[in-house]
Amino acid sequence: MSPRLRVPRRRLGGTPRPVSGPTGHPYACPHMPLRAHLSDIVGDAFASLGLDRRFGEVVPASRPQFGDFQCNGAMAAAREAGRPPREIAADVAGIVARAPEVAGVDVAGPGFINITVADDTLGNLLDGLCADARLGVPTVDRPQVVVVDYGGPNVAKPMHVGHLRSTIIGDSVARIFGFVGHRVIRDPHFGDWGLQMGMLIVELERRRPDLPYFDPDYTGPYPQEPPVTLDDLQEMYPEVAARCADDPEWAAKARRATVELQQGRPGYRALWEHMVKVSQESQRRDFADLGVTFDVWYSESTVHDRVGPMIERLRRGGFVEESDGALIVRVDLPDDTRELPPLILVTSDGGYLYGTTDLATIEMRVEDMGAELVLYVVDARQSDHFEQVFRAARKTGIAPPDVGLEHIAFGTMNGPDGKPFKTREGGVVRLRDLIEMVTAAADKRLTEAEIARDYPPEERERIAQQVGLAALKFGDLINNRVSDYVFDLERFTSFEGKTGPYLQYGAVRIKSILRNAADRGFEPGPIVAPTVDAERTLMLWLTRLPDVVTRALELRAPNGIAEFAYELTSVFNRFYERCHIIGETDPGRRASWLSLVRLTLDEISLLLGLLGIDVPDRM
């Protein structure tokens, strides 16, 4: 079983309510997309034969030589109708052929209904799209407050390639939700309250026992200057983590320090503030360089003050029990086919775990932020954790039934050996280094391109950044979200073929055409019926945007958008080769083409925008 991605559905056998929020999306729809319109026409035909109109569902043709769209409903309807599918198809085709939007209908094979759209319908439709700022994409009729939790930086842990996926996918998902009209709140949800803090405290104490943070009797003000740099922290963390793994005594020390920090020991709190600040400064810079922004910068510690009352309320509600000295919420269900451990609220030594803060964070998001849907863009390996947290939130009423909680899981970035990616030295690749590598590669390519010779240095630099980031983001987003994939630096620094720069290049070509046209005084005009195959194909593809965005929204997955953006660009490039716009002597056709390519530019820009990728003016 287990398909990869599909429209969210009930995932928990026997869970009283689905984890997902309502995902139905009746749209307030100003421009009926072409495919939906044809489905209506064909659906009417089925209905007039006394059959379910849903058999009329039309999809883009799988074999373009037979038509623009196809309907496979006749085969499906055959049993119900008690008639041969080809007969049904022929009847439907006869009716559909009368529609003015339809230029031709054929029945093929066992009962495929192939539809060719009328050229003037296509021209009119595209001309209408030019006037629509949303390019045909409807907004949801019931906007929701959607919290997107992504990025996942932790104190002291440098951002590495693992953070890339969460950051880029989360950013794109947030953009998609925002574009269709939801009110999106982006929150990186810093990890600043867990055991890693205790580890860092005891490690620093081991190295610098003289510092006042560790003296319980010290009362005076603590130093303003941070006692550690980010480099110190990043060097300390792996060392102490390894020691705690080997030595139970150190692990116990770290847990004790964590509890004392959480309980407010002044020296630890002062130290903690320094460590948080030092880490965040660098991480904000990384996010900024990726072009990724957040609306709030909350963290685990943000909800610390509500943890106590929350636990008290859960205790009174009878949701909590004690087990081996810890306070837990049981989340297993009678018909589970596996063992799901309870959520631990308070450890046996009095500390809070990230499940505790996650639960309190849901409470905050619901009560204070008005969240109706929360999306957690986090590594698939944490799916059990979210299952526990979501079940606990449902069971305790912290998440009301109409609030959606979804784990937007993604696969691991592996090395060539199929294991999570590591450098040759065994370390992780830092995000910062990765950004620099792709930028350098883009700069190199720019040097090779003659056209960039006379660009001002600042523009060159900006182009190199935009192109490098495009390669990086597209290289990740083109992958299916839940699949693991192999990290290949060559792919991220390659600018040919199915890459981000290929899309930017297509868009840049259009900008160049539009500039050249303007220089010659050529104005865009009404889009008219196509006269060339490549032009017609481009038009057809341009009508597909709404379906693509809708599907990406439903799946919470950007790769369909990346895929379509590539295909659209590819279709444009064929048109570009075939039809020379500036050289076109028929003024009406030239004006139509100018509008067509401008529309193409708008669509590519929109799609790239949803992926978090900018388009330079030239490259």
Place this chain on the structure above:
RNA sequence: GCCCGUGUAGCUCAGGGGAUAGAGCAACUGCCUCCUAAGCAGUAGGUCGCAGGUUCGAAUCCUGCCGCGGGCGCCA
């Protein structure tokens, strides 16, 4: 052991009931007196892990098996 994910061209990956399974890279052949060649056109490359089942139709859904990755009470 139980649970989750995954297996498609030499490589990296799309596609998840519909016609002859796609793309990029790598290989090979062409195309810059013409809007940017980061491009375009073409050739070659596949028992969709294996075996059953459901269906008019299966890479896609179901069952079993095999390989790989991951998770499984006080880490995040």
